[in-house]
Structures are given as C-alpha cells and as structure tokens.
Amino acid sequence: DGGITQSPKYLFRKEGQNVTLSCEQNLNHDAMYWYRQDPGQGLRLIYYSQIVNDFQKGDIAEGYSVSREKKESFPLTVTSAQKNPTAFYLCASRGQRMNTEAFFGQGTRLTVV
Amino acid sequence: AQTVTQSQPEMSVQEAETVTLSCTYDTSESNYYLFWYKQPPSRQMILVIRQEAYKQQNATENRFSVNFQKAAKSFSLKISDSQLGDTAMYFCAFTSQGGSEKLVFGKGTKLTVNP
Numbered sequence: 001d002g003g004i005t006q007s008p009k010y011l012f013r014k015e016g017q018n019v020t021l022s023c024e025q026n027l028n029h030d031a032m033y034w035y036r037q038d039p040g041q042g043l044r045l046i047y048y049s050q051i052v053n054d055f056q057k058g059d060i061a062e063g064y065s066v067s068r069e070k071k072e073s074f075p076l077t078v079t080s081a082q083k084n085p086t087a088f089y090l091c092a093s094r095g096q097r098m099n100t101e102a103f104f105g106q107g108t109r110l111t112v113v
Numbered sequence: 114a115q116t117v118t119q120s121q122p123e124m125s126v127q128e129a130e131t132v133t134l135s136c137t138y139d140t141s142e143s144n145y146y147l148f149w150y151k152q153p154p155s156r157q158m159i160l161v162i163r164q165e166a167y168k169q170q171n172a173t174e175n176r177f178s179v180n181f182q183k184a185a186k187s188f189s190l191k192i193s194d195s196q197l198g199d200t201a202m203y204f205c206a207f208t209s210q211g212g213s214e215k216l217v218f219g220k221g222t223k224l225t226v227n228p
Contacts, residue, residue: 042219
C-alpha cells in the first residue's frame, strides 16, 4: 500500500543531543514537508523540499536541519541548537499540482528528558 | 507572505446540528488553493475538502461544504448533521504557486460534537 511513514512514534532526547526523525514515502511525490505542532500553535512549517537535493526553510527552521538525497526520504535532524524541541512533528508529501492533497505520516512525539 | 487565520480556538455543537468554522487568509496571489484538514484524536491528518480560487462555485463533500468569499478572503467550513466522529481539530490551509508550493496552515479550531 502507498503511504508515508514516520519513525519512531516516540523519541526521547537528552539535553545537548542531536536526534533524527525519519520520513519515508512511496507515493512518488516530489514535494515533502516537515511541520511542528504545539498546543494552540497549529502546524508550523520547519522545512520543505520540492525536488531531490533541494530544500527551503520554513517559518521556524532555526535549530533544525534536513536532507533530500532520495525522492522517497526527507529526514529531519533536531540539533542541540533547538532550545525547545519537545513537540509533535508531522511529515507530509504532495504531488506537483497545486490542487493535490497532502498526505501525512502518523507523527513523532519528541520529548527532551 | 501568506497567512491563515482561524479565529475560533474551540467550538462545540450538538449531534445532528450544523456548525460553521471560520478561516480568513491573506495573499496577493490571484490563483491558489484552500483546504480544510481534520485531525481526530488519533492525530492522523485527513483532507476534508478543497477549493480552487478561480472557481466561484463552493465545494461540497457530503455533509461538508464551504463558503468561499474571494473578495473578503474568507473560507468557512460548514458541517451539517454533525456526528460524534466529527470531533477533531480542524485546520484551514493555503497553497499557491507563487508561494513556491508552501502549504501554510492556520492554528486550528477544536470542534467537539456533544451527544
């Protein structure tokens, strides 16, 4: 079945550590997105990519990094520079046409311990 | 920059009644798409309905319909015959080619359907 998979579902990070969240899709979508969800803040865009080997910063990119070496994969690294990383992270993918819906993964809950 | 505003953080409705969720947006683009997504307690995002800015006719999907007012930059969602399964967060979203295909979301409205 086609879909988008995020892993792990829950992730715990110690202070000062970098952690990487995985996002894989087999929908043959060109565009992929990372969002952060906090209570009362909605979905805030961290990074997005429209094509392999290219990506753009979203509204809250500081303290995060991404790569897009393969069409299917768009991993997000939460670095130690991100001062408040505890949140729910959602990955999404879309086709190229403007009217296509975004498909979302099931999310990763990151907690700093 | 495109922005999406949902002014109702929380709403409630009785089962079988009708409720309208508000969304306004700001853009200088002439062609764009608007979406409503639903996020139930499982946190899985689901597309509810979409609307192209060039189409004057309001989109409908079964019990869900929109009131798209382009001049007012308003895009409200009406849910008719509300069901308990409609309890969820609802997010309004915007995209345009001029925005380099960014998909921008509002802060969401938490809808509770009461029995």
